[in-house]
Ligand SMILES: *[C@@H]1O[C@H](CO)[C@@H](O)[C@H](O)[C@H]1NC(C)=O
């Protein structure tokens with residue numbers, strides 16, 4: 066019984082001694098537009114680090130694994146071999162996420178998680194402009210659809226942790242109806258009517274805590290939807306027809322006057 070107690074406390078003791086600790090950091094972004102081809106980069110470098118919780122324990126080998134794509138990074142050990150670090154000189158949005166840190170020590174392996182956070186940003190090849198000079202309030206190109214047609218509105222945002230997306234229309238929470246539905250974070254407008262026209266805004270929010278500070282980050286993307294009559298095409302056609310009729314009338318009238326004048330002479 067005494068032995069069992071001893072073994073148990075030894076096991077617990079060594080398990081505790083072999084915990085790790087590590088960094089949490091966030092990308093410093095001054096704009097919110099990013100594409101697959103040109104992912105946005107942070108203004109500041111980031112160093113992620115991971116160390117045994119017990120300052121007596123030395124590291125013999127260290128690896129960082131980016132969980133998003135299982136990419137392995139080779140960290141450097143500090144001179145005392147008690148800290149493994151990896152520096153991103155110019156971190157991009159693709160570097161945001163969770164990393165697994167694996168430390169080999171004479172007492173066994175330590176596995177720990179470190180994090181690089183990113184506020185929500187748009188990640189799309191679409192064109193966006195800043196709303197009134199605000200970097201994190203964007204407008205995407207408006208869309209015009211005919212009455213009775215359908216359209217889907219996407220919210221192409223990314224960030225870590227994954228942003229929560231909410232939609233509003235003309236400033237009020239988006240009401241679902243027979244013509245307005247949601248599929249994930251995409252709004253589907255079907256058989257639209259004039260009342261469906263307006264500004265649809267997707268609000269993406271995430272939140273993270275490090276260095277004792279919690280940040281709640283917001284990105285707003287507006288898209289204006291215009292609904293036009295399904296008979297819209299009639300108007301230009303009518304203008305052409307009326308112009309033709311007028312021209313013909315003028316020509317006929319001129320001909321008639323010429324003939325008339327000739328007969329008089
Ligand atoms: C490990 O190194 C980083 C970067 O130099 C430093 O910020 C961090 O405090 C160190 N961690 C420990 C436990 O020494």
Ligand SMILES: *[C@@H]1O[C@H](CO)[C@@H](O)[C@H](O)[C@H]1NC(C)=O
Pocket residue numbers: 258259260
């Ligand atoms: C479309 O809206 C108009 C008023 O804006 C309404 O009179 C009409 O009934 C609506 N049509 C449909 C199909 O809902």
